[in-house]
């Protein structure tokens with residue numbers, strides 16, 4: 001950066017800026033944060049600020065932009081949301097008292113992964129920072145949400161797993177120590193993940209050993225250390241709310257690549273990126289933000305442990321069976337605030353009086369929850385309640401200390417109850433006494449002077465004064481009153497005794513607010529000691545919230561409790577797709593069975609487009625995932641294996657970040673499944689091979705099926721339009737054909753959405769094209785080509801001769817060919833909207849058409 005000015009302040013600025021070259025430097029000057037040089041130019045564009053210049057008169061004025069300090073949060077937020085970092089530089093001493101240049105320093109580096117949640121909109125969003133270290137045997141990974149202080153750690157062998165984990169976690173920032181390929185760096189950036197360098201920090205920090213205490217793996221320890229060091233170095237304060245890191249094995253959960261999670265729309269719709277339209281949207285009946293976040297976590301990490309799944313199911317069952325306990329819990333949960341994030345604010349020291357009271361209220365609500373569980377009469381619920389510690393003493397100490405409706409600010413008094421501190425009570429008495437004295441004085445002065453509208457007032461500049469309206473000035477006792485201020489209609493005076501009492505009152509007031517702040521800070525410190533217990537409580541209530549939500553889902557939507565098969569068989573009776581069911585009018589979803597015995601591994605699904613093949617396939621995956629997070633499932637009954645992995649190649653939600661072509665993505669996803677699936681996995685392949693020439697595609701699809709059949713044995717649903725493949729059931733004993741039914745009535749295609757045994761007999765593609773409103777000429781051309789191909793016997797055609805001479809006019813045999821004009825006429829007829837026409841207009845139209853036909 002060119003150095004242009006050499007004033008002492010700019011010198012200081014450059015020194016600080018040099019330490020944070022990749023961050024926007026918000027440099028505090030009085031009531032503003034100023035940006036200079038490139039930061040100002042870029043910042044003014046992004047934040048829509050006016051770009052001005054410092055030292056305008058010099059030859060090289062410095063570009064400058066500023067934001068008022070009161071509004072700084074929203075500007076910082078905008079930059080960080082866009083993936084930038086912001087270094088906040090404060091004045092570290094009072095400018096009035098400073099000798100020479102005011103000392104300044106960075107108090108916090110805000111980065112995408114360390115942003116604290118701002119508004120209610122992101123209360124269900126976790127904001128993750130991930131740390132990756134590369135070691136000889138693999139990679140250590142740790143991630144944390146700073147607002148809640150939770151930390152998770154794991155280790156993986158392969159680089160590809162690291163990148164997948166970062167993408168599926170949707171981390172906002174990664175601190176990467178190791179080799180990150182340029183293409184992956186690019187990929188992460190496109191996914192809005194900021195890549196940062198590790199930070200350095202001197203000395204030992206208690207937080208590090210505290211959070212590492214349960215870890216045994218050296219890679220995980222290293223990743224966690226790097227994570228905490230980065231947090232400490234950027235936040236520049238102690239972080240008492242960081243939780244003991246939980247180690248997990250990726251293989252401990254059902255594994256799904258991030259593309260699979262996206263394709264199945266578990267937490268966001270693939271088209272809009274929003275919650276609506278996702279499985280999370282359907283299931284999220286949680287009351288608290290903590291519950292919502294936990295449900296989201298569960299959705300991306302379904303369990304493998306049958307014991308844990310059953311434990312969850314038992315809680316859901318108990319709550320489903322007991323409507324009143326459930327309602328009581330929901331009512332009380334409404335009074336529970338975000339304990340995890342409140343703990344974070346306590347640790348950061350920015351929790352305000354109102355929030356501390358919210359904390360106490362949440363603890364009181366917790367007592368009611370425990371009571372409801374205890375009175376339920378159900379042993380599982382009772383036991384759960386017994387494990388919860390409502391922190392009664394803490395609740396009491398907060399409510400005993402704070403007034404019922406404290407203000408947000410801790411610095412303006414009015415927070416602490418009477419009786420908490422003798423000194424405070426004394427100051428308050430003095431203030432009250434002083435105010436009473438003023439009222440008395442006002443009365444006496446009115447009598448003495450005979451001025452009825454004389455009053456005593458206060459302003460910040462002059463303090464207390466006696467105000468007399470202009471008409472009464474003659475009555476003012478000039479010997480006792482000193483004039484202080486003249487207004488249009490009145491004069492203001494002071495007297496020595498008024499000033500004397502003013503001093504007493506103001507001093508008592510300032511001592512009182514100072515003392516209140518001190519008492520509040522003590523309370524805040526006392527709460528700090530309870531942070532780990534509050535976090536544990538938060539986790540327990542969040543889980544309870546999700547169980548209640550599952551019970552409510554089960555009741556409202558008629559979900560059943562799935563059972564699990566150790567014999568690798570599937571038996572779903574009347575299964576439904578939870579999301580499609582939720583958006584269709586009630587009762588119109590057509591349920592389907594899916595029964596796959598131990599001996600069958602592949603269902604080959606045929607049927608017209610739009611008939612419901614994808615829906616049927618996804619339905620199974622969603623039911624399996626719901627079952628493995630402990631939820632009940634949309635079916636009359638369901639028996640499933642515990643799947644270890646889910647693979648998909650579905651639809652057109654291609655990986656926009658990978659820079660690969662559609663066909664390449666298709667093949668990569670197929671490859672994932674072929675390489676990594678086991679006999680305990682679930683594989684969904686929708687129209688594999690459609691992205692290339694017909695025979696290529698068909699051959700690939702056939703070979704893939706055979707490989708899955710012979711070598712993998714995973715439960716596979718394979719939808720295809722290649723009818724030729726349905727003959728595979730003759731040679732592959734573990735493969736069966738099923739199809740989605742459709743019938744034709746009066747030339748119209750009717751979708752039955754019903755799964756039936758055996759292959760489909762027709763493909764109906766042209767019917768669907770007709771539904772989509774394609775021009776008749778195209779439909780007709782397609783129909784005749786189809787006839788021709790069928791006549792030639794497409795299967796006999798030499799597969800190497802891929803360039804069929806489809807358009808050869810000689811070979812197209814047509815009965816009664818239509819003229820182009822007639823085609824157009826037919827298109828016109830089919831497009832007339834009868835609802836918009838009067839009978840007379842229709843008659844006129846028919847007359848026109850008849851005329852046109854005669855002319856041809």
Ligand SMILES: Nc1ncnc2c1ncn2[C@@H]1O[C@H](COP(=O)(O)OP(=O)(O)OP(=O)(O)O)[C@@H](O)[C@H]1O
Pocket residue numbers: 580584588589590591592607608609610611612613614615616753754
């Ligand atoms: N069981 C069902 N009950 C009611 N409606 C259904 C059912 N299954 C699917 N549908 C409806 O049919 C639409 C098309 O389904 P889907 O996308 O699964 O078809 P498809 O056979 O996979 O089509 P394509 O081959 O073109 O991909 C869905 O959006 C849904 O509205």
